[in-house]
């Protein structure tokens with residue numbers, strides 16, 4: 438495989454070469470103009486590059502410009518899609534809108550600096566490239582090997598993906614139909630005793646509690662409303678994905694569920710505070726934002742039942758790739774684009790005005806959930822060692838700034854939600 442590394446920083450160029458020589462022959466250059474010359478030359482001599490890693494910020498011509506020039510040249514030359522060079526953008530700023538722009542311009546993947554081996558493996562897997570041999574030749578069952586296997590199987594379609602039961606799409610269709618009524622929804626859900634009982638229970642939980650107790654499905658649906666009810670039905674179905682017959686695994690997934698549920702509740706509260714159109718959609722976004730972690734944990738446990746998920750390295754590896762896995766999974770489950778963006782970008786911290794409000798809210802909710810004790814695994818903060826300077830950190834959160842919330846208000850919402858989250862989580 439023929440690879441070109443384009444990066445103006447000596448250190449990151451070196452790191453990339455180090456990783457890339459394992460999979461191909463590398464040429465490294467420090468500016469876009471030279472890169473373009475080499476690209477043209479290789480194409481002319483019928484020995485084109487297979488892969489280019491492209492630093493986004495470079496003097497003279499930046500990575501974005503070079504990307505669009507390359508794609509234009511390929512288009513003019515009528516090079517078929519599968520013959521086009523694969524391009525991975527490399528960025529030190531986790532800027533969502535820049536990445537979205539690059540995706541539009543035609544990049545195949547992106548990684549953030551400092552370049553991480555798992556992100557790189559994930560990208561190679563997605564593009565259908567072979568993984569470095571050294572990983573598989575190693576006899577030891579290292580974390581890298583386990584993760585590399587999962588990535589390979591995932592992109593080859595060898596991992597069984599969970600499916601959401603048909604009831605979710607039926608409810609969705611009902612919602613789209615303007616003439617549908619609560620009676621229609623009751624008719625559809627009434628057949629499912631598990632979901633019906635749960636909905637009645639939830640209507641009486643602190644999340645939705647009214648003055649008197651709701652006793653039947655119809656009254657529960659009236660209290661919840663069509664939109665909220667449909668979001669809750671999806672949540673109930675999603676809840677089952679966070680379960681396992683294996684006790685240890687179930688405990689781990691339960692912790693992930695609690696974190697997701699907290700994120701959903703906080704997201705909803707923040708959305709209501711900010712006047713965002715559909716707080717119940719934001720709730721569901723919180724529920725599924727870390728769905729990639731669920732899939733990874735279950736897949737790893739399937740292949741390696743002895744894995745305990747106790748090592749820092751394993752959890753970090755899961756953390757590095759869960760966003761792309763989550764995005765792919767939600768896409769396969771036919772979720773809307775906004776949901777897929779939340780799964781993919783919720784760990785970035787360089788947002789702009791153009792980013793969806795819902796994404797910003799989930800970013801903030803994810804942070805707040807960990808702050809009030811619903812942490813799953815976080816590289817920066819753990820329950821035993823909460824950051825002593827919460828407000829200072831919160832103040833620097835780009836999502837908080839873009840949403841125009843004060844740190845005081847955000848913490849007030851989080852503190853109020855804490856008890857409700859604990860109480861209501863059992864309803865699911």
Ligand SMILES: [Fe+2]
Pocket residue numbers: 726727759783784
């Ligand atoms: Fe996450």
Ligand SMILES: [Fe+2]
Pocket residue numbers: 696700726727803
């Ligand atoms: Fe999270």
